[in-house]
Amino acid sequence: xxxxxxxxxxxxxxxxxxxxxxxxxxxxxxxxxxxxxxxxxxxxxxxxxxxxxxxxxxxxxxxxxxxxxxxxxxxxxxxxxxxxxxxxxxxxxxxxxxxxxxxxxxxxxxxxxx
Numbered sequence: 001x002x003x004x005x006x007x008x009x010x011x012x013x014x015x016x017x018x019x020x021x022x023x024x025x026x027x028x029x030x031x032x033x034x035x036x037x038x039x040x041x042x043x044x045x046x047x048x049x050x051x052x053x054x055x056x057x058x059x060x061x062x063x064x065x066x067x068x069x070x071x072x073x074x075x076x077x078x079x080x081x082x083x084x085x086x087x088x089x090x091x092x093x094x095x096x097x098x099x100x101x102x103x104x105x106x107x108x109x110x111x112x113x114x
Contacts, residue, residue, distance in 0.1 A: 036044075041059075048062045087098065 044059045044062055047066075048057055048059050051057050051062060087095070090098065
């Protein structure tokens with residue numbers, strides 16, 4: 001009996017150590033209060049209920065995920081805009097050369113190996 005209790009305690013300490021490590025990787029949270037329309041609250045609750053994974057996922061976590069996804073998309077859009085601006089700003093001869101390289105690459109890709 002003593003041996004079993006010892007191993008159980010050892011296992012519990014190991015699990016605590018692992019869970020503490022996971023917590024240290026989390027972004028610190030900040031408590032805020034917002035006033036939202038009833039439609040927005042209903043949408044957040046629906047998204048929370050439909051979310052795969054943990055059934056206890058909070059509405060705050062869903063809102064945080066939405067905001068992170070929005071930020072990620074905004075950053076992606078900024079990169080796309082920068083690339084577009086770069087190519088639009090090239091002189092005509094350079095644009096023609098880029099177009100030729102693009103057509104060549106596309107043809108190689110569509111033909112496949114071989």
